[in-house]
Amino acid sequence: MLGRVRTAVAQLVGGPGPAPAAQPPRDSPAPPRGPPAGGGFSRPAFLQLSAEELRRAGDHAGRAVQSPRETRRRLPWSTGYAEVINAGKSQHNEDQACCEVVLVDRRCSPRCNPAPKGCTGEAEGGRGGLCFHYWGLFDGHAGSGAAVMASKLLHLHISDQLRDLVDILQDSSPPPLCLPSDSRVLPAERNRAPLAEADAELPNDALPRFHLEKAVSCESLVIGAIENAFKRMDEQIEREQTTRLVAGGCCVLAVVYLLGKVYVANAGDSRAIIIRNGEIIPMSREFTPETERQRLQVLGFLRPELLGNEFTHLEFPRRIQHKELGKKMLYRDQNMNGWAYKRIEEDDLKFPLIYGEGKKARVMATIGVTRGLGDHDLKVYNSNIYIKPFLSCVPEVRVYDLTQYEHCPDDVLVLATDGLWDVTSDREVADVVTEVLMGYEPNDPCRYTMAACELVVRSRGVLKERGWRLANDKLGSGDDISVFVIPLGGPGNYT
């Protein structure tokens, strides 16, 4: 099943130019070719940056905002996009982005194209295929390798996971609980699928019924497909990381539009909000040591060997000093939401698994996000303790039904990495978007990119004597910033 993804990996090269059509042997793993470091580093293909533009985009001093040129190919649905590099905290812009329309075909390889003709996101009955629209933001850390790789491949993994579901999702009846062993279900076979071959000749109403059967919706299947695609992507990065060519990890915020519904999958601290008639609808939550405290503590409690005798799964409000042994200190264990006092014992002097507050909260004093892809080789400094078992690659998927509401051209879905949200609130984002969109005709396709640019500029700020400053003179975001502004009036209204 991974053959197609392997092919794509093999075709991965750093730059935005055409990829050589490498063909790995069918039954052996693909040659481990992650994007080469350094010179091979790229920005999203849809930006179509020239070498000179690429150089300029990487200038930490100028921090020029990048967005798709109006004179070039337009993104699906006239999606707006803008990005800016960090103020120097890492050599590269470690954010990556992807925007694709993907045709899932159960007969042959997925074809992937920014905007294939005639593909509106609805099923294409005659050909048996299924189209989905896809937007992804990837916020890398400790290197750009994992983010680059995931930005090139995650949608192919999603496509792979959806391949078995092409017919099932397009059928009006509920998904069969069980499929025959060849995994292909033709519509006529559907009602018989849960039954053993021996029963196949009985008339439908005489079939024995299982006492307990849980109904599963098509929506749940798409959620499951996205969740498993993240897992497969993470496993692939793990395989590549053994060769040391794919560095670091990345948070992922991915959006799939399929059969009328928008699926927002988040693993990390990026954020998605819908702005509808001025109202803000949160479409994700952040996964950090604080929000995932209990999941992490439970794992440390049940598998203490993962803490390497260096950390305690208990949470304390500050570090304990040796001379405080015997005193009583506030603590929380893995099944508490409140706090209580406990007498300090020797074991409590270990470093807390979760420590710090807000942006400074860390797992094992090392990492500030708790979901994402990669990081397989990440260890606690100066130790052999791996962080990865505490990180989850599984996204939380929220669903928004586009058909339940008549959207106007000003209704948008905003996706952005934490570089934006660290300095700009949901309300400020909504106000800026609304303000910019009002300045353009509703049918002007460039208005969404203008909104994205304005969001990036306002969050980056302006370079003054004391660094990048916002309009209110507070510090601007020194992080990489990437933003999609996706109009919800489409599909149909926009292409």
Add this chain to the structure above:
Amino acid sequence: MLGRVRTAVAQLVGGPGPAPAAQPPRDSPAPPRGPPAGGGFSRPAFLQLSAEELRRAGDHAGRAVQSPRETRRRLPWSTGYAEVINAGKSQHNEDQACCEVVLVDRRCSPRCNPAPKGCTGEAEGGRGGLCFHYWGLFDGHAGSGAAVMASKLLHLHISDQLRDLVDILQDSSPPPLCLPSDSRVLPAERNRAPLAEADAELPNDALPRFHLEKAVSCESLVIGAIENAFKRMDEQIEREQTTRLVAGGCCVLAVVYLLGKVYVANAGDSRAIIIRNGEIIPMSREFTPETERQRLQVLGFLRPELLGNEFTHLEFPRRIQHKELGKKMLYRDQNMNGWAYKRIEEDDLKFPLIYGEGKKARVMATIGVTRGLGDHDLKVYNSNIYIKPFLSCVPEVRVYDLTQYEHCPDDVLVLATDGLWDVTSDREVADVVTEVLMGYEPNDPCRYTMAACELVVRSRGVLKERGWRLANDKLGSGDDISVFVIPLGGPGNYT
């Protein structure tokens, strides 16, 4: 610290009469005296039932509704209460209830009295004590022992946990993170508490500050105290269960009113709602195999030995038959919210850890609730697999600030066991309560008991030829039903 609770255990006898003042040796466990089975079974003390009334309350055929008599002592805040026994599913009414005003005194044993004079729930400065109001519902299963024991003791464990906090909660400054080793903090010592003795002579503003300190609220301390009280209660039941005298387990819904806030602690499938100006505010959620699927699956995944080679941590929408090996079946693992297909392997033929839907959902085919007290000896039928590791004794605590809203006499907090909620919706409960209360003067203290009785009668139904039937002829609840209706206008308005 448990000495006082041990004394109370020793004093426990089945009936509502005065208890002998047994005194266990100070440093040895209390004599294991759970309430004797059979004749010693009792109903809540505040009902003050005579022997004849007790017999009548246990009549499964008549199912007479029990409530506090107006001619007897009134419950605090004029709380309304009513209960009815099941239609024959168990010998006893396995629900229990408790309503107390508890004085937490840091100097001596907690004194416990249904309505001590002059105790309004506010701190009593001069004496250094702290008062809390308490209501508890206990829905037993597989015997009444755990429910009876918890109903007599849980509030004493809460009191014990609050004992260290008497001064801290009454002080306006935030709680100290660290206490001196004798655990007594006098107000004057408060600011110095987090510091080592060596620093104690420095002036306050010259003290070294810890780089990172998390602020913890008084509210969190009360939540932590309630959580830990549940754990201590569960440990005590475990000790008692080794003697086989305390049978079964129980769901617990407990409410603590302390210093202006209502803390609703739920462990099980009872439910609490606030009805305020006709609006419904949920104050709890149910803990069942379905709502706690992922917590249970994670435990089964991380500690597979707990599944005894009989169960799989994967969820399937129905049982798999042996002849389906090799086919693809829908499944969910511990980190999925969606569903996907997997090829059926030998291991998947094991029974699913979580199985069934709604009221029929079970953990290991055995139990339908996933939080509560007791059940330490509960095993999977015909096996040596214990259920207890999968059950949690820790409640979820929600807080409602009574001072944030001006409550009218019709605003109430309704607590009830699942016998009520199985047949009556939140909305119906709110409508019945509002309707009954309107029939009485706002200052008539019996109106809350009338509302509780009406809720019980409507959920039990009327005995007809085809069993207990509701007004709409649907089946009434055959379960034990217990209901508190607590007016929120108090304290002060009611005593």
